[in-house]
Amino acid sequence: MSVSILGAGAFGTSLAIAIARNGTPVTLWARDAGDMATRRENTRRLPSFPFPEGLTVTEDLTEGLADLVLLAVPMQQLRGFLAEHCDVLAGRTLIATCKGIDLTTHQGPAEIIAERCPTATPALLSGPSFAVDVAAGLPTALTIAAADPEPLQRRLNGGNLRLYRSTDLVGVETGGAMKNVIAIACGLAIGAGLGESARAALLTRGFAEMNRFAIWRGAEPDTLAGLSGFGDLALTSTSEKSRNYAFGLALGRGETPGSAGTVEGRATARAVSNAARDAGIEMPITDMVVAVIDGKLSITEASEMLLARPLKEE
Missing domain, CATH: 3.40.50.720 (NAD(P)-binding Rossmann-like Domain)
Incomplete structure (x- = not known):
């Protein structure tokens, strides 16, 4: 067939x-x-x-x-x-x-x-x-x-x-979408010289954002722990083969990102940020990515804002 x-x-x-x-x-x-x-x-x-x-x-x-x-x-x-x-x-x-x-x-x-x-x-x-x-x-x-x-x-x-x-169609599509946003954030951190520890923190807290948004959309909680969630997140947030990570990396270095290929995380970050805001869901990393892409925040300012968020239980 x-x-x-x-x-x-x-x-x-x-x-x-x-x-x-x-x-x-x-x-x-x-x-x-x-x-x-x-x-x-x-x-x-x-x-x-x-x-x-x-x-x-x-x-x-x-x-x-x-x-x-x-x-x-x-x-x-x-x-x-x-x-x-x-x-x-x-x-x-x-x-x-x-x-x-x-x-x-x-x-x-x-x-x-x-x-x-x-x-x-x-x-x-x-x-x-x-x-x-x-x-x-x-x-x-x-x-x-x-x-x-x-x-x-x-x-x-x-x-x-x-x-x-x-x-779980909702969970699979949400994981695949959100990992691109977090990959941009991780690229920004490495490109700006914030270090591997900062990237690990973004991966972890970004995964929490992915789950929060996916569950709101009706996904099964366990789906994001699989290949289409955590697996894809781990790959695209650590390799320059990833267009989204490479895009963030270039921005973090103060360079103009290349135009080759589609960077899906750019539009997805805006879509997720808008949907989450309307639903009253906190998505600080996603919001930070949008603000940096739009030139409303520098990476230093975005990092300081994330670090200054109210203390909470993990």
């Missing part, structure tokens, strides 16, 4: 390579499919990883469209993408691989799929993973979340991809 992947960024391409390498036919949709089809490689987003047999690249979204579709489009573009293509995607299982909260509606990807394509089955693929690792065949453990995730788990598991299943 074939799989379709819509979106040929680095991560979408890496999943296409990994799944096709396991023997499953994959159709990868891309706006610039011609060059990739000729070169059999995504030289722009994921160079040096040749496409295996069984991976077809196309500019026609309907070509070979499978019943199982991975949506590898940026979070802030997901709503518009589904609005444009819902008729074609109706009735299929749609697995979002993006991680974030919509800036306008404060919805996660599973919620958006359910709203924009009500006849489709929403699902999520999340967890600690870098595109280069997935494409290189390095061991990667992910969470597949859906109302009935077991068939999806069996279908996509294999090779270097080890999938665990969950029915």
Whole structure:
């Protein structure tokens, strides 16, 4: 049974390579499919990883469209993408691989799929993973979340991809979104020279924020302790391969962050801060990230504000 992947960024391409390498036919949709089809490689987003047999690249979204579709489009573009293509995607299982909260509606990807394509089955693929690792065949453990995730788990598991299943769509999407925000905070701390101890504190207190926000959204408390929460947080907050961490790192050093790739945590931080404020939920690290990105606080001022917060029980 074939799989379709819509979106040929680095991560979408890496999943296409990994799944096709396991023997499953994959159709990868891309706006610039011609060059990739000729070169059999995504030289722009994921160079040096040749496409295996069984991976077809196309500019026609309907070509070979499978019943199982991975949506590898940026979070802030997901709503518009589904609005444009819902008729074609109706009735299929749609697995979002993006991680974030919509800036306008404060919805996660599973919620958006359910709203924009009500006849489709929403699902999520999340967890600690870098595109280069997935494409290189390095061991990667992910969470597949859906109302009935077991068939999806069996279908996509294999090779270097080890999938665990969950029915907690809210928890999985919230963990994947929030870890990007905390990764920016950790990058800011290291970039500004605040030290490893400061990063450890941000990781720990940031994880508490992730749980607080997730539970408010209706998540199961244990979900955030898994791959899509703590696992992804640990990876993206400690490696310069993470776009969100690298973005914070550059800001912390007083540099202008590079424009390559999507930094989902920027918009997600604003969306989470706004939603939490409306709900009366304290999110001091998230609020600090927004203030620093917007130039309203220096990193020194933000650090001093966090340190000066009222004393409390852990």
